[in-house]
Amino acid sequence: MKDVKYSGVLDQELLATLPGVPDAARLELGPVACIECAQEIPCNPCKEACPRGAITVEPGLTALPHLDSEKCNGCGLCIARCPGLSIFNVHKNYTETTSLVSFPYEYLPQPKVGDEVRCAGRDGLFLTMGTVHKVLSPAAYDHTTVVTVEVPKEFCMTVRTIQRGGFDK
Amino acid sequence: MNNNLIVIVGAGPAGLSAAIQAAEAGAKVVLIDENQKPGGQLFKQIHKFFGSRAHKAGVRGVDIGRQLLEETESQGVEVHLGYPVYGVYPDGRVVYGSAEGVRSIQADRVILATGAIENNLCFEGSTLPGVMTAGAAQTMINEHRVLPGKNVVMIGSGNVGLIISYQLMQAGATVRALVEAAPAIGGYAVHAAKLKRSAVPIYLSHTVNRVWGDGKVEKVELIALDEHFNKIEGTEEVLDADTVCMAVGLTPMVELASLAGCRLTENGTLGGMVPLHDENMRTSNPIYYVAGDIAGVEEASTAIEEGRLAGIAAAESLGLSNEKTAEKKQAVRDNLAALRSGAFGQRRFLAKEEMVKEFYREAEV
Numbered sequence: 001m002k003d004v005k006y007s008g009v010l011d012q013e014l015l016a017t018l019p020g021v022p023d024a025a026r027l028e029l030g031p032v033a034c035i036e037c038a039q040e041i042p043c044n045p046c047k048e049a050c051p052r053g054a055i056t057v058e059p060g061l062t063a064l065p066h067l068d069s070e071k072c073n074g075c076g077l078c079i080a081r082c083p084g085l086s087i088f089n090v091h092k093n094y095t096e097t098t099s100l101v102s103f104p105y106e107y108l109p110q111p112k113v114g115d116e117v118r119c120a121g122r123d124g125l126f127l128t129m130g131t132v133h134k135v136l137s138p139a140a141y142d143h144t145t146v147v148t149v150e151v152p153k154e155f156c157m158t159v160r161t162i163q164r165g166g167f168d169k
Numbered sequence: 170m171n172n173n174l175i176v177i178v179g180a181g182p183a184g185l186s187a188a189i190q191a192a193e194a195g196a197k198v199v200l201i202d203e204n205q206k207p208g209g210q211l212f213k214q215i216h217k218f219f220g221s222r223a224h225k226a227g228v229r230g231v232d233i234g235r236q237l238l239e240e241t242e243s244q245g246v247e248v249h250l251g252y253p254v255y256g257v258y259p260d261g262r263v264v265y266g267s268a269e270g271v272r273s274i275q276a277d278r279v280i281l282a283t284g285a286i287e288n289n290l291c292f293e294g295s296t297l298p299g300v301m302t303a304g305a306a307q308t309m310i311n312e313h314r315v316l317p318g319k320n321v322v323m324i325g326s327g328n329v330g331l332i333i334s335y336q337l338m339q340a341g342a343t344v345r346a347l348v349e350a351a352p353a354i355g356g357y358a359v360h361a362a363k364l365k366r367s368a369v370p371i372y373l374s375h376t377v378n379r380v381w382g383d384g385k386v387e388k389v390e391l392i393a394l395d396e397h398f399n400k401i402e403g404t405e406e407v408l409d410a411d412t413v414c415m416a417v418g419l420t421p422m423v424e425l426a427s428l429a430g431c432r433l434t435e436n437g438t439l440g441g442m443v444p445l446h447d448e449n450m451r452t453s454n455p456i457y458y459v460a461g462d463i464a465g466v467e468e469a470s471t472a473i474e475e476g477r478l479a480g481i482a483a484a485e486s487l488g489l490s491n492e493k494t495a496e497k498k499q500a501v502r503d504n505l506a507a508l509r510s511g512a513f514g515q516r517r518f519l520a521k522e523e524m525v526k527e528f529y530r531e532a533e534v
Contacts, residue, residue, distance in 0.1 A: 062511030084359030124368025
């Protein structure tokens, strides 16, 4: 019962098969989008969000988004455009020991840069403490804030959010 | 007559879209809604919509509502709010309540865009304050800015249950459990994933057994279900919660279509009894058209497209067409086909196709 329909959580095995998820080699090379979209639903704003044409949804409207990870430079513009909030950004080798992970965050209160936060995985359970590196919410994001946290490197493909209210207000 | 008057009942996404298209084609359009505000459920939809640019994907429902309202106004549509439509006659006479009493209006065409009503569940304690439909909770948080409770149990894992659970958390509540009788999540995985990232427990093959408390919901007892949806004794689990929301499907509101003599058909995929319609959204009574959830429960984006199609086609049937009409209708049909593609949309696509076939079979009899 690993199918996402049963748990609501993507496991690593299924993730590795998704055409929107970059491979391990690409993660080493710099920031990159990670499109965790596993069901053929009629939706394609991610395609138009990418200024470099790195995301394709073909054929039709329901194919899984495909990421050309060579074209993607991890700018993060697609994150807030995904109505399913399922695009993340991973900069694995930010420092020797830490990575940056960016994710959409639509809850109040919003975190601030420098906050020490409780970072959680796809199941919402606590994984590690992290530091808020960036909080972006320009008008173009239409109220979907994109939060970037700095976390120990081993969590770069598991941390996907912060726990609600899990930071110093 | 010959005023080319089209009366539209219901100012939700389907009705507004129909009004815009019919007016643009040159019809005189009167739009009537029993609510004080237009937009139907659109102004409660604070999430970004799916689809493509043609379907306004990535735009929040509330902003799509604003755009439709502006277009409706700029097209010179006459809008009557707070006026319930009590009845319709097969010849196109529409009877409604107004500040001056009951009135009627003779239409050349009527487009029924009355929407759907939420289903309920009955269980021990389901009449206690704190038990409500998911849509009611959404109205409270997103329109009235009132939190119905702090600890919520949501019944139903379709997109309505998933999205409203998320919005309740955005409003500050905790979702203690998402309960689904089926063995799998019904709605989109991306919506479920949002709940999981906030650690919402999802109980598949479970239902609410009973609810109790001192004059209001305080305790909610869940129970596991077997593959035949029978309760499994001994699996009860009690949660502390003050709110139970039901997102267990919708039923099309077909009363007016029935009064107008439109032939109805039973279609489980589309939500129950629905008026038969052809590929132009025209019913078996050629004066009457339908669009949106009344014609089969789907989504706001499909309602918008069906409304547009009904508006164009109703005007066309009054002779209000030009060389672009066929092209416009085809573009709308292409949009609808795109929205009904993929694993989730396929069943609705086939159900709608079957409905059009049935329409013509019935017409031959």
